[in-house]
Amino acid sequence: MGNVQISQELFMQLLRFHLVEDGSCEKEIKQGLEKKLDRMVMRDLYGKFKTAPTEEERERARKEYLDRRGVPESFRW
Template sequence: MGNVQISQELFMKLIRFHLVEDESCEKEIKQGLEKKLDKMVMRDLYGKFKTAPTEEERERAKKEYLDRRGVPESFRW
């Protein structure tokens, strides 16, 4: 397991939510965490695309990465 960095703003919202029990920022916390998770998934897919041991695995990771990025099939290399 590695470390994950989040913005100071999201961290402060998490503190308010958990320690002060302020539920008014719950929606923003969920959005911030989902955005971070999406970035982590994209980085993982890109890494697999670049370093997969077989050509088939590289192509699969590349396709999934480009699909998630919204790159049209006609624009791909």
């Protein structure tokens, strides 16, 4: 397991939600965590695309990465 960095704003919202039990920021917390998770998945796919041991795995990761990025098939190499 590694460490994950989040913005100070998201951290403060999490503190408010858990320590003060202020539910007013629940939607923002959910959106912030989903955005962070998406970035983590994209980074993982990019890493696999660059370092996978086999050509098949690299190509699979490349396609999934480009699909998630929204790059059209006609624009790909």
